[in-house]
Amino acid sequence: MSALAHVPAASGQSSAPPPPPRRGRHRLLPYLLLLPGAAWLFVFFALPLLQLAAASLYDPAGSLSTGYALTWAFGNYPDAVQAYWPQFARSFLYSAIALVLALLMGYPLAYAIAQKAGRWKNLLLVCVVAPMFTSFLVRTLAWKTILSDNGWVVGLLRDVHLLGPDGRLLATPIAVVLGITYNFLPFLVLPLYASLERLDPRLLEAASDLYASGWQAFRRITLPLSMPGLIAGTLLFFIPATGDYINAELLGTPNEYMIGNVIDSAFLVRLDYPQGAALSFLLMAAILAIVFGYLRKAGTEEVL
Amino acid sequence: MGGKVRERETPAGDLRLVDLTKRFGIFTAVDDLSLTIPQGSFFALLGASGCGKTTTLRMIAGLEEPTSGQVLLGDRDIARLRPYKRPVNTVFQSYALFPHLDIAENVAFGLRRRGIRSVDDEVRRMLSLVQLDGYERRRPAQLSGGQQQRVALARALINHPQVLLLDEPLGALDLKLRRQMQIELKRIQTEVGITFVHVTHDQEEAMTMADTVAVMNAGRIEQLGAPADLYEYPATAFVANFLGQSNLLAGEAAGPGGDAVPVSAHGARFAVPRERARLDRGPVYLGVRPEKLHLVDSLDRVPAGHQSVAGVVSDASYVGVSTQYLVRTGWGSELSAFAANTGSEVRFPVGASVVAHWNPRNAFLLPREPGADADRTSPLLDEPPVGALS
Numbered sequence: 001m002s003a004l005a006h007v008p009a010a011s012g013q014s015s016a017p018p019p020p021p022r023r024g025r026h027r028l029l030p031y032l033l034l035l036p037g038a039a040w041l042f043v044f045f046a047l048p049l050l051q052l053a054a055a056s057l058y059d060p061a062g063s064l065s066t067g068y069a070l071t072w073a074f075g076n077y078p079d080a081v082q083a084y085w086p087q088f089a090r091s092f093l094y095s096a097i098a099l100v101l102a103l104l105m106g107y108p109l110a111y112a113i114a115q116k117a118g119r120w121k122n123l124l125l126v127c128v129v130a131p132m133f134t135s136f137l138v139r140t141l142a143w144k145t146i147l148s149d150n151g152w153v154v155g156l157l158r159d160v161h162l163l164g165p166d167g168r169l170l171a172t173p174i175a176v177v178l179g180i181t182y183n184f185l186p187f188l189v190l191p192l193y194a195s196l197e198r199l200d201p202r203l204l205e206a207a208s209d210l211y212a213s214g215w216q217a218f219r220r221i222t223l224p225l226s227m228p229g230l231i232a233g234t235l236l237f238f239i240p241a242t243g244d245y246i247n248a249e250l251l252g253t254p255n256e257y258m259i260g261n262v263i264d265s266a267f268l269v270r271l272d273y274p275q276g277a278a279l280s281f282l283l284m285a286a287i288l289a290i291v292f293g294y295l296r297k298a299g300t301e302e303v304l
Numbered sequence: 305m306g307g308k309v310r311e312r313e314t315p316a317g318d319l320r321l322v323d324l325t326k327r328f329g330i331f332t333a334v335d336d337l338s339l340t341i342p343q344g345s346f347f348a349l350l351g352a353s354g355c356g357k358t359t360t361l362r363m364i365a366g367l368e369e370p371t372s373g374q375v376l377l378g379d380r381d382i383a384r385l386r387p388y389k390r391p392v393n394t395v396f397q398s399y400a401l402f403p404h405l406d407i408a409e410n411v412a413f414g415l416r417r418r419g420i421r422s423v424d425d426e427v428r429r430m431l432s433l434v435q436l437d438g439y440e441r442r443r444p445a446q447l448s449g450g451q452q453q454r455v456a457l458a459r460a461l462i463n464h465p466q467v468l469l470l471d472e473p474l475g476a477l478d479l480k481l482r483r484q485m486q487i488e489l490k491r492i493q494t495e496v497g498i499t500f501v502h503v504t505h506d507q508e509e510a511m512t513m514a515d516t517v518a519v520m521n522a523g524r525i526e527q528l529g530a531p532a533d534l535y536e537y538p539a540t541a542f543v544a545n546f547l548g549q550s551n552l553l554a555g556e557a558a559g560p561g562g563d564a565v566p567v568s569a570h571g572a573r574f575a576v577p578r579e580r581a582r583l584d585r586g587p588v589y590l591g592v593r594p595e596k597l598h599l600v601d602s603l604d605r606v607p608a609g610h611q612s613v614a615g616v617v618s619d620a621s622y623v624g625v626s627t628q629y630l631v632r633t634g635w636g637s638e639l640s641a642f643a644a645n646t647g648s649e650v651r652f653p654v655g656a657s658v659v660a661h662w663n664p665r666n667a668f669l670l671p672r673e674p675g676a677d678a679d680r681t682s683p684l685l686d687e688p689p690v691g692a693l694s
Contacts, residue, residue, distance in 0.1 A: 205367050206400035208387040210414035210459065220413075224404045 056277035064271050076278040084262050084279065088286070091258040094173065094248075095241035098180040099188075102237055105181075106188040110229075111222075113189075114196035125193070128186050140179055140250045147175050147251065176256045179247035187236035195229025196222075231298050239287055259283055317343030317378055319364070319467050319499060324373035324383075326359050333359040335523035337373070341467075341516075346493050346500045348514035350507055352546070356523040357503045361469050364501065365394045377466060388417070393460035394469040397476070399452045401444035407431070407455055408440035414463040430458040433492060450481045457489075461496060470502040474509060486512050507547050511535070519543045535593075537668050539582060541680060544591050544670060551597060551639045552589040552680040554672060559584025565669060570635045574611050574667070581669035589670040589680065596666040597641040599629060599658045601650070612661035615639065617652045627651065631660050637679040 054070055060079070062068040081088070113124045131139055146153055147169040154170075157163040169175050199222060207217040223230075245260030254261075259279060266276030319341040326334040334356040341347045349357040362368035364375055366387030375383040382390050393414065401410050409416075411430055412423040431437055434454035444452055453473060460468055473489070474482045490513050493500050504510050510517045511531035518528040519542070527539040534547055544550035555569030564575035565584045574590055581588075598610075599617075606612045618638060619630040622645075629641045629652065639660055643649055652658055 200398075200400070202396060202398055202400045203402060205387075206394070206396055206402070207413070209365055209367070209392075209394045210463070211388045211417040212413075213386075213388055213417075216417055220417075221402060 052277045052280060055273050056281050058274040058277075060272070060274045062274070064273075068273065073274065076274050077282065080275050080278045080282060083275075084259065087257055087259045087262050088282070090256070091242050091260065091283075092286075092290075094177050094180060094256075094258060095238055095244075098177050098184070098241055099234065099238055101177070101181045102185050102188050103234075106185055106192060106233070107230075110189045110192035111196050114193050115199065115201060128189050128193075132186060136183060136246060137250075139183060140246050143175070143179050143182065144170065144250055147178070170251060171253045171256075173252070173256050175251040176248050176258075179251045180241050180244060183244075183247065184237045184241050187240070188233040191232040191236060192226060192229040195226040199225050227298065231295070234294070235291060239291070242287055243283060317466050317499065318376075319343075319501070320374075320376040321360070321364075322374040322376060324360070324363060324375065325371045326356070326363060326368060327371045332523050334363070334370075337523070337525060339518060339525060339528060341499060341501060343466075343499055344497050345516060346490070346502065346514045348502045348504060348510035348517045349520055350504055350510040350517050350547075351520035352505055355520045357505075357520045358471060360520075361394075361471055361501065361503045364467065365392055365469050366390050367394075391466040392469060393463050393465040393467075394471060395453075395456045395460050395473045397472040399444075399456040399476075401452055401455055401459070403444055405443075406440065407436070407442050407444070407447070410444065410455055411459045411462055413459060418463075426462055430462045433461070433495070434458045434488075449476055450485065453477065453485065454488075457492070461492070461498070464496075465498060467499045467501060470500060472504055473502070474504075474506075482509070489513060511547070517547075519546060521546075537580065538591070538670065541589055541591075541670055541672065544589075544668075545680060549594055549640060550591045550680075551594060552591045552670070553637070554677050554679050555588055555590050557581070557583065557585050557588045557669060564664065567669065570633070570637075572613070575664060576667050576669045577664055580665070580667060583669065583671050587672040587674050587676075589672045591668045591670055592662045592666060594628070594640040595626075595642040595644070597639060597660050597662050599631070599641055599643060599652055599660055601652070601656070601658060603659050606659055606661040607663075610661040610663055611667070612659045613639065614657070614659050617654050617656045617658055620652060620654055629658075631658060 055068070056076055057070060057072050057074065058068040058076075059071040059073055060076055109128070113121055113128070117124050145151060148154070149168050149170060154163060154168060157169070158165060158167065163169070169178075203221050203225070204217050207221045208214075212220060242258075243260050245258060245264050248256045248258045248261050249264075263276050263279045263283070266272045266279060321337055321339050324334055324337040325332070337356075337360060349360060351357045359368055363370050363383070366382070366385060366389075370383050373383065374381045377391065382392075402413065405413070408424075408427050408431075411427045415423045415426065427440065428437070431439060434457055436451060436454055436458070439447070439451070439455075444455065447455065453476075456473070470489075474485050477485060486509060489500075489502075493513075502510070502514060511534075514531065516528065517531050517534055519526045519534065521542050527534055527543045534543060538544040538547065538550070541550075541552055544552060553569045555567045555574070557565050557567050559565040559581070560578075561575075561584070562578075564577050565581045567574045567576060567588060567590050569590055576590065578584070600606060603612065603614070613631075613633055615631040615633040617629055618632040621628045624645070626642045626644050629643065631639045631641060633639060641660055
């Protein structure tokens with residue numbers, strides 16, 4: 001080590017010595033580079049967040065026309081929970097079910113693309129990402145057509161008696177969960193793909209040589225080695241899915257409304273800013289709690 | 305060959321390949337291969353890359369399914385068993401250690417998969433066999449190449465397989481470490497008494513370690529035998545030049561002729577003892593190893609009974625233990641001759657007229673393709689370099 005360290009010094013003496021580094025500027029440079037991003041974050045994230053925190057503590061009796069007063073009304077929080085806990089629960093339930101469905105589809109898909117697709121790999125990746133080129137709204141509206149009462153999906157399910165003669169998919173929890181699954185699937189597949197793509201197939205051969213059946217090789221080698229992608233994908237799927245309100249709005253009814261819909265209407269319809277802000281903070285807190293619990297449980301210090 | 309299994313008593317653990325063939329599309333990687341590897345032996349499959357040796361190994365391991373033929377372990381055909389059902393383990397060329405498990409768990413992997421709970425003592429014993437005591441809690445990435453190689457070995461050996469397969473296990477190590485591991489592997493093989501099947505392209509490695517070497521070329525075995533037999537009496541021109549280096553003179557044999565087969569080459573007459581001749585008439589190569597070709601300055605100095613060729617020294621390289629000469633013959637071929645630097649020999653400068661002579665007992669006679677008229681006096685250019693006298 002020390003011998004290596006001497007080499008550049010020795011060669012530096014023989015040729016012209018490099019100009020001494022200007023220390024002061026070097027030390028400041030990283031901060032200068034950070035400045036634009038930090039300013040952006042401050043103006044468009046930190047300040048609004050503070051504003052939102054303040055709004056959540058406004059006097060709930062106020063309104064846009066009469067004006068709001070910051071009365072440190074902590075009661076807004078329990079009130080919001082009491083009024084809307086079903087929507088809270090529904091948000092987590094729907095996104096959890098959607099996550100399970102997405103994992104069942106997404107893991108094999110990511111594995112197939114990463115390990116088995118050969119020269120089709122790039123084409124398949126494009127297929128996964130392609131829907132993103134149209135707007136979220138348009139895609140969800142397309143699902144409205146696909147699941148409509150006179151669409152072929154419902155027709156088929158009626159023919160095989162999985163649905164009753166006037167059974168429907170649209171405006172049911174099923175439609176909302178399917179919509180969420182579809183819309184956020186790429187966020188799960190892409191990080192998983194990145195992890196699985198790095199998996200050395202020779203490790204699976206070695207496992208198989210060492211008495212591991214196909215399932216055991218998956219359980220002991222593939223799964224642990226794809227954990228970083230699995231965790232990242234799960235979070236990228238679950239966090240936006242829980243706060244989503246488009247799917248419930250377009251594919252469901254008020255009976256399927258999730259917390260996102262409530263926050264949306266609190267701000268834009270009912271104009272109840274204190275409640276909307278309190279619900280937003282509660283959602284954020286709940287998701288953060290779940291994420292930290294999950295990361296602790298998954299136990300991958302490499303991720304954090 | 306016709307797919308018959310020879311009726312013969314085989315000890316329980318002999319590994320036998322019978323008419324084994326593997327085709328990938330139209331390419332035949334392994335072509336009707338049959339051989340027997342006795343239990344407890346150290347067997348090397350030697351060949352250039354692409355000769356089918358690794359495919360053969362993978363068929364024994366179960367990572368590749370044969371197109372046809374059998375892999376018999378004792379009397380059991382294991383050719384169609386899944387790899388995890390075979391009493392065979394592999395040390396992979398890339399080691400393929402599991403990066404997310406520590407060394408102890410890597411080594412214990414096979415035992416755990418077979419439902420064995422208490423593995424600690426066995427793991428410790430194995431790690432000490434490969435001289436890695438105390439490395440249990442390290443990760444593979446924290447180990448050097450040589451250490452990883454030894455972990456891969458321990459991970460395979462802990463399962464007490466009937467056959468251990470080694471796929472170029474020393475390929476990624478530097479020369480010094482490779483020598484050390486060759487000795488180590490040999491020691492461990494003697495200690496555990498398991499059949500080792502070792503695939504390599506390094507002729508020196510094969511000869512140092514194995515009891516029996518099979519030289520493979522284009523999916524077939526060119527020759528099989530003890531390293532010394534292969535070297536001293538190669539069966540084909542390929543073996544003669546893949547295993548070390550040979551001077552092969554194209555000639556015609558006009559036998560049979562009593563104790564010695566008469567050969568005419570380039571207008572001169574030679575003779576090779578019958579027991580050193582693979583055939584006694586038709587196109588042949590007359591072969592002499594460079595270290596068995598001696599140089600003198602005139603014909604009178606050629607010992608009685610030796611045969612000789614006259615020429616001019618065209619190159620002389622001093623390489624420490626020996627001097628390697630190239631001698632240009634009257635008909636334009638260059639013969640290679642190694643003279644050991646014993647301190648009492650005469651050195652010949654470039655341009656000196658010399659006579660190269662050899663004892664006929666050290667020559668050998670090989671079959672030659674009728675079209676191949678040129679001498680083959682240098683190693684095949686597309687083969688890995690040969691460490692002949694180093």
